[in-house]
Amino acid sequence: MLSLLSSGKVQSDDTTIAKMREAFATQHCVVLRHFLDAGFVKTLRQRLDIASFQPGGVRENLEREVEFLLPNEDPIVMRLILSLNRPALFDMIRQITDCPPIGGFWGRLYRRYEEHYYPWHNDSDGNRLVGFTINLSTETYQGGGFEMREMPSKRICYEVSDTTFGDAHLFRIEPEYEHRVAPVEGGKPRTVYAGWFHTEPDYRDMLKPWFIPASSS
Numbered sequence: 001m002l003s004l005l006s007s008g009k010v011q012s013d014d015t016t017i018a019k020m021r022e023a024f025a026t027q028h029c030v031v032l033r034h035f036l037d038a039g040f041v042k043t044l045r046q047r048l049d050i051a052s053f054q055p056g057g058v059r060e061n062l063e064r065e066v067e068f069l070l071p072n073e074d075p076i077v078m079r080l081i082l083s084l085n086r087p088a089l090f091d092m093i094r095q096i097t098d099c100p101p102i103g104g105f106w107g108r109l110y111r112r113y114e115e116h117y118y119p120w121h122n123d124s125d126g127n128r129l130v131g132f133t134i135n136l137s138t139e140t141y142q143g144g145g146f147e148m149r150e151m152p153s154k155r156i157c158y159e160v161s162d163t164t165f166g167d168a169h170l171f172r173i174e175p176e177y178e179h180r181v182a183p184v185e186g187g188k189p190r191t192v193y194a195g196w197f198h199t200e201p202d203y204r205d206m207l208k209p210w211f212i213p214a215s216s217s
Contacts, residue, residue: 006039028172029158036166067110085203099129104203107195128196143185
């Protein structure tokens with residue numbers, strides 16, 4: 001098991017990491033069951049129940065909104081970004097995915113309903129190394145599965161439909177692969193924290209404006 005503890009520490013074992021590495025090499029995606037430990041899950045559930053999501057803005061290529069966002073200044077988002085930007089976790093991700101050195105992680109916490117949808121796309125920009133998503137849905141939703149396909153054949157190579165709070169998955173980012181989240185169905189939303197392990201900026205430089213007070217001079 002690879003887990004992020006409420007204390008901020010990373011817990012793992014060699015056997016699990018080896019199995020995940022083998023799976024990622026062939027499937028290009030791997031699920032991390034119970035990635036958040038029980039303490040982390042309890043805290044986030046309580047805070048998400050009262051969180052205030054805001055319209056995510058209109059995507060120019062779609063001319064409509066595709067999600068609601070929780071602002072980066074929200075304590076939930078701040079805790080997640082701090083917890084995920086840890087060298088020990090970077091080491092585990094590199095062992096699983098065989099990606100180049102990781103400089104940091106950045107993401108967003110969003111919620112999608114039936115009216116929200118974003119089509120097949122590729123996150124490859126020369127800086128993003130591995131995609132990562134944590135399920136934070138406090139209610140069981142329908143649809144909304146993560147799908148990944150090879151290009152140009154468009155063959156689906158992996159699907160993730162797990163709705164367990166605190167589970168996560170890693171997925172490969174390369175020009176040869178596209179992914180999407182299938183439309184959510186029914187009245188319950190899909191809520192996730194999703195982003196990328198990237199080459200730069202270094203996580204220490206990235207987090208300075210947030211957590212180190214500016215000089216008064």
